[in-house]
Amino acid sequence: MDGIHPPGPAARGLAWATALYLLLPILIIVPVALTDQRYLSLPQDGISFQHFRTVLASPEWLGSIWQSFTIAVAATILSVVAGTLCAIGCWRISRRATELVRVLMLLPLIIPSIVYAIGLYRYFGPLGLLDRFAGVVIAHGVTGIPYVVITVSTALAAFDPRLEQAARGMGASLSQTLRWVILPRIAPGIFSGAIFAFIHSWDELVMVLFIASRDVFTLPRRIWDGINENLDPAMAAVAVLLVLFTTLLLMVDRALRRRSEG
């Protein structure tokens, strides 16, 4: 194509610098996690997997990983159901009022999570949801809705409304149309939203700091406490596991998208 020239050395350099700037802070934890020392440092006499062993043998770490996982799964289900229904509802009604609903649904993204957390703390006290599994699931589930609304709305924008008309014209009820025509078409969007909602809950710290204390002790919370109390390289090992898991989820998302486009 005309007008597209190969990038010059300056542009190339800038691109690489940006990529490194994004990646290095994440990559630095890998050697730290493999350190042979007993404190947070780079390896000195060789690499060692002892800190991974420590993490995977520690009931506290494993407990937090399991807790984070179950919370994230439950919160994702909440986000996906509410977000998908909201997106489909707005799409079907499609009036000016639904634009307002869409903006409202994005609020959790726009409002700083610390503000949200303070509000939750005030409400959850009287409701008995502080330091409860259900409380954290609700908090994470509700704040995960925007991701689902965005991805499902995008999928619906590409959905041919004549397919719905065709289904109705052939005698399909609303729920049959939803199950057999609309949902299969927007499934990739729902999956994407689910993965983002999961990641959102999986690495959320600020709200957990406010609404959970002892019974609910998620993985990010344990890392945070670990950093505050002792500089155990086990944290770096956990961080590596966290990054690997998140990367894996994003790769699944990409693969699903590619399949739905292909």
Add this chain to the structure above:
Amino acid sequence: MSAAGHALAIRGLTKRYGDFTAVDDVSLEVGQGEFLTLLGPSGSGKTTILMAVAGFVAPSAGSILLDGRDITPLPPEKRNFGMVFQGYALFPHMSVADNVAFPLRVRGLGRADRDAKVRAALDLVQLGQFAGRLPRQLSGGQQQRVALARALVFDPSLLLLDEPLSALDKKLRAELQEELKALHRRVGRTFINVTHDQDEALSLSDRIAILNHGKLIQSGAPGELYERPRTRFVADFLGKSNFIEGSVASSDAGGFVLAAGPERIAVRGQGAPEGTRRLLSLRPEKIVLLGEGAGADNVVEGRLLAWSYLGADFALRVATPGLGEIRAVLPAWQAAFAPAEGLPIRLGWSADAAVPVEDDAP
């Protein structure tokens, strides 16, 4: 599939969108097993009428009756009408067989019955071997046939077609026109088709309803509409036409003579009050080229202005002193002369050829 045509009646159908009237008091009857085409330019309201029959558009006034029963308040899924959408609207995530099975699945039919009917429907459109494919793996014409099979598989009371052939190229369109016509004969159902393509309407339909600006202008058999257009719009939209305006010079039981400038045009048919204005529609192919000394009911002389050779036909534009520009079309093999600008030409036509029409054009 059994022959089970149903009759549809549209009574005073009106649809307004704010100040805009998309359909204005249209009444139409569609007989059992009839192939009706709603024909009109874009914005004529033809698609709105079809969507109202399908149940996707709620009429502002009027009613729709199936075999005498009022179905106006029924939602689309309760009407049991088959529909072929513009662009087909096949479900892209389902195989051809699943697409065709869809209307049976929503009706809760068992798998064995479903499979048998799907196979019969796909055989009907000669696509049996494509059952396992996805719609995007088929050509446009094949997709169109899948859409037809899907619309017919559940024995619908009516088949509605929304510009079913508009997405296809010219040759394929002609091929599918014939198939559609044959299919209509085979299944014996009532078809309602929407199109803006006059050739498609003429070749497919038992009856055509011509619409413009939301109003029904004329309906009737294709030949009737073509030969006896009621208005200037119908004559102009369905085929091509010359228009001759003048006042009635004399009249008797066998017809009248129109004075158009210096010319006197004999028109056979009903008489008309002397002195009144009349507009005539004259089809270009009804004009013949007259040699030296040959005569006709009406003869007009002029000079050749332009010509196009179209293979089968030869189209002429002739400037006449009395009637302005006249278009004539004759079989190319009859045009035994070397065309040249300014060539003197004698045109003739019989007193049956021109028909009086209402002047409804702006």
